[in-house]
Amino acid sequence: MPTIYEAIRKDHDHHRTLLETLADTQGDSAKRSEAWDEFYYDVKSHAAAEEEAFYSKLMEKAHGQDDARHSVHEHQQIDDIMEELNEMDMSSPGWLTRFKTLKHEYEHHMEEEENDIFSKARDVLTDDTDGRIASEFLTRKDKERLLVDEKAAASLED
Ligand SMILES: [Fe+2]
């Protein structure tokens, strides 16, 4: 069983690869639209599971609250850009400009989680050598993946 840190990092590596594929493909090619769908669903379920299985625990600790709030706020900003892109024509110049902002913001977010938040979390959370938090994260992520479309529709109605 991986630890929560390994499980999150594994997802991030997958997301980094998809961001490169999206940047390297053209127009509305099949390869780009497949990469976008995978990115959209995987990042959304990853972020929701992170909040439920990881940040909720960090939020309970006095020393973790600011970091947890900061990350959840970034999740919302990233989600807003993803929803915007999802409605746009992939072959338009506007899409690429907005995508570059998303790529920049999300790469920064992942880096911050890995380099900054993980080490603080290790100080305040019980360790995850038995993979308990990771297994909760993976279970939540599977559930969240099925809810992505429903949640997106509900947030558009707000
Ligand atoms: Fe995150």
Ligand SMILES: [Fe+2]
């Ligand atoms: Fe993450």
